[in-house]
Amino acid sequence: xGNLSLIEPASPRKIDLARTKEIFxxxxxVFIDGRSPMAFATRRIRGARNCTLGRFEADLAxxxxxxxxxxxxxxxxxxxxxxxxxKIARRLTAAGYANVLxxxxxxxxxxxxxxxxxx
Numbered sequence: 621x622g623n624l625s626l627i628e629p630a631s632p633r634k635i636d637l638a639r640t641k642e643i644f645x646x647x648x649x650v651f652i653d654g655r656s657p658m659a660f661a662t663r664r665i666r667g668a669r670n671c672t673l674g675r676f677e678a679d680l681a682x683x684x685x686x687x688x689x690x691x692x693x694x695x696x697x698x699x700x701x702x703x704x705x706x707k708i709a710r711r712l713t714a715a716g717y718a719n720v721l722x723x724x725x726x727x728x729x730x731x732x733x734x735x736x737x738x739x
Contacts, residue, residue: 632695632709632722640694640723641735649692652683652712654704655727664727665696666736671708680715692719699726 635643643649644665651668653660660670669687671679687693693712697704709720723730731737 632706632713632720634722634724635694637723637725637729637733640696640725640730641733643692643694643721644735649694649721650687651723652693652695652708653727654695654697654702654708659698659727661739663731663737663739665730666738668696671695671712673704673707673711676708676711680712683712684715687717689716690718692721693717694721694723696723696726696730699728700724702726 644651651665652671653664653668654672655664655670656672657670657675660668664670669683671683693709695705695709695712697708705722705726709722712720
């Protein structure tokens, strides 16, 4: 038998801006910003948490303290040309999170729509 930990998780399901906003409005997920800590500190989707590839293990440990593994997560980054959200979503899935989605339009689509953001 092979090592199961080497199996790549399936590609996370992708959602568009309309579905993302619906999930946000209903409070159905925790939003995970995969952009740099500097970009995250500047502007982000309201209530989002930061989780980056460069600090993944430390960020994951913090997420696991307050977010149950069965909670839906929506991961986003710098938009359609950014692959960070998909990479982070795969790692979150491999770490045990069972319901991870990727917001394809990412931060640019959210900001352009004028949806809730902070600070």
